[in-house]
Amino acid sequence: MALTLLIICHFFTGYGLLRLLRIDHKPLVILPLAFLAGIAVDSLLPFLLQLCHCPLYPVTVFGSMGLVSLLLNTGWLRPVRADRGTTRPSQTLKSILSPIRIRSYELPFLLLLSFLIFVSVWRCYYLPPTSRDALSGPEAIAEYAVREHTIANSFFTVDLSTTNNQFKSPFLIGLQVIYKMAGFPFGQVWLSIVFVSFTCLLYQLLKLTLHPILAGLLLLLMTMAPELYAYSFMILYDYSNMVFFFLGIYFLFRSDGKDGAPGEFFFAALLMGVSTYIRSETLVLAAFFLPLIVRKDWRNKKPLGKMVRRCVLFLLPSLAAYFLTTWLYINYYLPVRYDISSLTNPHLLQLSALYHVYVNMVTELVTSAWSLNLWGYFIFLWAAVFLADVLVNRRLSRPARDWLYAVGVVFFGLGLLSHIFPLMEVGLTIKRGFFKILPSMLLSMANSRLLIMLSTRMTRWEEGLVVRSGG
Amino acid sequence: MKRLLLTIISTSTVLLLVAFGKYREWFLDKPLDYWYGFCAEVRHPGSPEEVRRIRYGLPYTLSRKIQEAAKAGQLHDPVFLFEPNSFYHDSLHIDLRMPEPALFYYYTGLQGVWMNSPTVQKANYLVVIRKGEVKIEHIQTPRQLQEILTRYRSFTPTL
Numbered sequence: 060m061a062l063t064l065l066i067i068c069h070f071f072t073g074y075g076l077l078r079l080l081r082i083d084h085k086p087l088v089i090l091p092l093a094f095l096a097g098i099a100v101d102s103l104l105p106f107l108l109q110l111c112h113c114p115l116y117p118v119t120v121f122g123s124m125g126l127v128s129l130l131l132n133t134g135w136l137r138p139v140r141a142d143r144g145t146t147r148p149s150q151t152l153k154s155i156l157s158p159i160r161i162r163s164y165e166l167p168f169l170l171l172l173s174f175l176i177f178v179s180v181w182r183c184y185y186l187p188p189t190s191r192d193a194l195s196g197p198e199a200i201a202e203y204a205v206r207e208h209t210i211a212n213s214f215f216t217v218d219l220s221t222t223n224n225q226f227k228s229p230f231l232i233g234l235q236v237i238y239k240m241a242g243f244p245f246g247q248v249w250l251s252i253v254f255v256s257f258t259c260l261l262y263q264l265l266k267l268t269l270h271p272i273l274a275g276l277l278l279l280l281m282t283m284a285p286e287l288y289a290y291s292f293m294i295l296y297d298y299s300n301m302v303f304f305f306l307g308i309y310f311l312f313r314s315d316g317k318d319g320a321p322g323e324f325f326f327a328a329l330l331m332g333v334s335t336y337i338r339s340e341t342l343v344l345a346a347f348f349l350p351l352i353v354r355k356d357w358r359n360k361k362p363l364g365k366m367v368r369r370c371v372l373f374l375l376p377s378l379a380a381y382f383l384t385t386w387l388y389i390n391y392y393l394p395v396r397y398d399i400s401s402l403t404n405p406h407l408l409q410l411s412a413l414y415h416v417y418v419n420m421v422t423e424l425v426t427s428a429w430s431l432n433l434w435g436y437f438i439f440l441w442a443a444v445f446l447a448d449v450l451v452n453r454r455l456s457r458p459a460r461d462w463l464y465a466v467g468v469v470f471f472g473l474g475l476l477s478h479i480f481p482l483m484e485v486g487l488t489i490k491r492g493f494f495k496i497l498p499s500m501l502l503s504m505a506n507s508r509l510l511i512m513l514s515t516r517m518t519r520w521e522e523g524l525v526v527r528s529g530g
Numbered sequence: 531m532k533r534l535l536l537t538i539i540s541t542s543t544v545l546l547l548v549a550f551g552k553y554r555e556w557f558l559d560k561p562l563d564y565w566y567g568f569c570a571e572v573r574h575p576g577s578p579e580e581v582r583r584i585r586y587g588l589p590y591t592l593s594r595k596i597q598e599a600a601k602a603g604q605l606h607d608p609v610f611l612f613e614p615n616s617f618y619h620d621s622l623h624i625d626l627r628m629p630e631p632a633l634f635y636y637y638t639g640l641q642g643v644w645m646n647s648p649t650v651q652k653a654n655y656l657v658v659i660r661k662g663e664v665k666i667e668h669i670q671t672p673r674q675l676q677e678i679l680t681r682y683r684s685f686t687p688t689l
Contacts, residue, residue, distance in 0.1 A: 164540040178568065191689075217632055218632075221689065245581075276543060283547075288561075
């Protein structure tokens, strides 16, 4: 019962936000997107309540969730432009909940995916593996926040000299507080909602360009990346960070395409902000997309003022999230202090060290035998598709180039971050940061000319039979 | 007919994927093993406390034992001092890891310190673990605490 209410609340919060920003997409994309957007909004609420000195009781936490959901779904926050018909209307609730059509050849992939999802959800709900990073920080803080009604609780009276996990983003704390208050002793069921929604969303996005068999196969290969799968039921920041980072890029690229709506650019910026809220260093990766925005605006001959405004607008939510989580939360909310400057590399200009970071990333995370235990054959498959695309077609499609840029941003951005913050070790933090590269590779493959050509042939061949048998 | 053919192709692809190579290894070790775990748990579901014991392992069980001992001994405001993990490993040659103070607090709600903690002076009980048994020794004077710290000085506290 509690879970059903939470799910409904997440959905309506997210759906309200999507309508507010007039996000238009396939119904089966809007549905999971609403859940993800809802979870993102709700994750902020316990933290914001605390910043307003409001104690965390079920009535305040669930009350604020209900209120936000209600506000987002009333006419009060509807943008004035909505009635002018300048953009297409967002999906109606009825169309989102319309029946789903599945073809018989999709079933094997969907069945295996469902099995993997079921096992993940069960582990997440019943036997949750919890990393030390979560237990010695956000999980413990959330546990005592539920008992003592505040995030700045007695956990901070303990000797914390062996850990710095108490300074990590309040994203996990917020969601753990909500789910523990709802009666789940381990919380973390929200992670299953994120996992299921993201998997469904990716499948629908892949099917936009690829034949369902190819879409199913590629999605399965990504889901079966062992390390990524493990984090679908083990709470930490990286899986959620990957999801919102990917969505941010997706809507950034989409906002400039023919299907783009004006609200999508701001939605992309918001999603990137959520991703930065989850892991503050994502701000650096977000900034790497500014050249892409400038390049596209330059091509579209947009005035300089608008170009600057768009860059600022894109980075603003991420800057706000960074400000909230690292400056306000750590320096002024938490009862203990943390000096981030002591963690930075004093020899930033030693470029040979940076080069070695990149070499280590390739040798440890991509080409080593260990990398197979992390990602399966997914990265090799992407490399093969990319090479084949370049060799056969000589040219990448525009969306494929965009996604290649995203892959590059994650790879070079993470290397740079590891150089700036030596505590971000290649085998640990950077390995988990690599999650962000996988969905970008997936969408890069979804826009491969070679795979699209293959998909078109498969569809034509298949439809030929349908037409004949129908006639 | 073509749809049937495509269904056969997709079924074969899925079967091949989980039947060979790295994916087979992973599939048997992880999802399938979790599935068997699920089937066993459905037959005999455990309480949240049992699940915690399975999940967090020996450090959790020991922490709970310390908590029970503290309750039984009616200790007032105890701050437990733990022997270094390297002592168990290097001197007693046992694979035992006491949780760090933050984890100990999460498990029990009680305060603990390590030998090198900045707040080690607050310690008033020493936790000694021998042959699976938890013993709690009262530290009555700062001098006694100093002697304990000296005794374990050669063992660096590690996670």
